Amino acid sequence: MLRKFRSLIGDIFRRSRFERDMTEELQFHLDRRTEDLIASGLSPEEATRRARIEFGGVERYREECRDARRLQPVDHLCRDLRYAARMLRRNPAFTLITIVTLALGIGANTAIFSVVRGVLLRPLPVDGIDRLVVVRSDLPGLGVVDVGLTGLSTTDLNGRRDLFEHFGGWAPDSYNLTSLNQPQRISAAQTVGDFFEVFWVRAHLGSLYTPEHSQSGRHFVAVLSHGFWQRAFGGDRGVIGRKLELNAQRYEILGVLPREFRYPRNVDIYVPMERDTRQYGNAMAVTAIGQIRPDLTTTPLARQLETESPGWAEKYGIPQAFGFTLRALPFTRFNAGQLRPVLLVLLGAVGFVLLITCVNVAGLQLLRSLAQQREFAVRVALGAGRWALVRQTIVQSVTLSVVGGVGALAIGLFAVEAVKKFAPEKYPQLEAVDLDAAVLLATGVLAIFAGLLAGLAPALRVMRVNVDENLKEARRSATTGARRHRLLSGLAVAQTALALVLVTGSVLMFRTLERLLTSDLGFHTNHVVSMEITLAGPRYARSPVIGFIRELDDRLERGHGIEAAGMTSNLPLSGSANSSPFTITGRPDGLGAEQRHADMRMVSSGFFRAMGIPLLRGRMFSAADIDGAPLVCLIDKQLAQQFFGNEDPIGKEISQGRPAIIIGMVGSLSHGDIGRRRRPRSTTRSSSIRLIAWRS
């Protein structure tokens, strides 16, 4: 065994010696045979001829000798590669065109696959990310679907060890950070339950807080994201135990997260959500994520949660009529959101592009192999096996596609940079896109696959090389011409068919995009700009806030080039919604007197004008509505239709925490995601304003 191995290794490294020895040995045989034949009375010429005939095809036996030494695979590959390189160098134009074609075809796939991988397959560098599920709630009875859980129900699910190893969640928040040199706004995640455990994340520095820190009073602790720690503290290891002033409350820094952990995206700081607050108990704002038990999968889990939903609804006092349902779906799928269908379509499209590329390259190679017919025929006549020629054709094709694959990586790198640079803020998921080892591997596999595919047709052609005809150099007969023609026109048909599919797909996608762009959002999107400020915490007591806002509003309205300005707590399409229950005074409705849901946002009177939202009935807010006056609100058309029907809503009182009198009805807004069902909403006047929009 060892001896065999050594001789094999020796032969691989002393390849040329092996060939030389073999040549010498066979030549020795032929020479000796010739001598013997001459001695038996033949003329030298005749003897040489006879010796060759008796020996048989030299090339064939040389090949068999190599086979016998089991050097074949390595040997053949090296030889075929050398041959391919020679052929390709000899036809630079052909080589360049095929390589560029392949690079583009494969590169499109590399680019899209890296996005698919970053968004759909592995958005976080977490092992076992496929074991994470997101639980959402649907309240179809209210026309509300796909919203988060409350902090309370997240904590309850964290207690379900029969379903989850760990369960937790987060809700977005933002703070004014005032204890550092300059006041700044930072974005935060309020977490509930075993949030960090769910992602198997450990502190990079210090420690992480636990679910117990949700208790009121204990909740003034914070964990920093790695990026924020670098940015705000320059990576100072002494930050642990220091205090941060967030909205004028002092939070103790417990730890720093590792660099790789970036979920949710763009979050600077993590704080526990305080228990026993309205937000904790009522707002369905928590994105709840669970690490599923190893003996469970998503489908039975989803079924189990669905079965339990009525029980949960009863526990939380949600009327049965709302049809409260808990729904579980894979985390990766949830995280990808609307990008998922788009990416899948794109993946299909680039797959077709690659197919077309292969067909193109196959056609090019086929044309060229026709020019090589005679060469092939000569080699077959000399005893080269057809299989060897087929192999050579395929090696040549794969060589082309692998070089093309290298070009594809360059294209992929460029595309990934472009995606990161131009990704809309709405899709922070795209930040995870990278050209990693998996993408590299996929590109390699794809390149080889493309090479094999594109080499198939020329290889088939080689199988059928007609030795006689080609050697006789006869005019190409009608039959070969026809056959050749058939193969080429077959390729052309395939190409046209694929292109047709692609064009149809593109047109459909374009139409969809067009519809999304022109869909009526209920407000103007042109010439509207927005900015965000936070005036929260004890420092901004009620009256200074009102004063501040009034002044800001005034100054903006008078500002140069500004047509209208207004403020709101949640900007439409910003993704943040504040869905909570409300009641209509004097209408128990038999629905447990509670739990009608609507998104609520607080706005200034200029908001509607700035956003171009029409007032349909009643009146706008006026100066008299501020401070001390009874709280008033506007509702949108959809809410009016859903809960008041033909009744006139003006003058009625609704309450989302505090009662407010309806003074008017405005046009409905598209909420959150374009293309989805609108949710009814009411709008009240209040002090804690976070967003401003103005029209210029």
Added chain:
Amino acid sequence: MAQRAELLPGTLDLLILKAVSLGALHGYGILLRIEQISGGALTIEQGALYPALYRLERQGLLDTEWGASDSNRRAKFYRLTPSGRKRLRAETEGWNRIVFAMAAALKARPEEV
């Protein structure tokens, strides 16, 4: 011209081993030895000898060495290894059994069945 027979598959290896067992030979010498010991009755295409030799060498049944031929040219000589000798013995026995069995079978008459 003596009547010639095609080689049965697998017999070339045995013939080579037998030829080499009588002393180290180069490829052409092996061919001549086979023709000689078979009385010229067995023919092979001469080139076919070499893949067989290379295979036997890989199997460790033959050893090779470069030396000078009788005409003083460099030539590759094949020699039987101990395991080659063992193989030759085993194959010879197997061959004899088959020949005996075949001969007996072909001699069978109707009344013996």
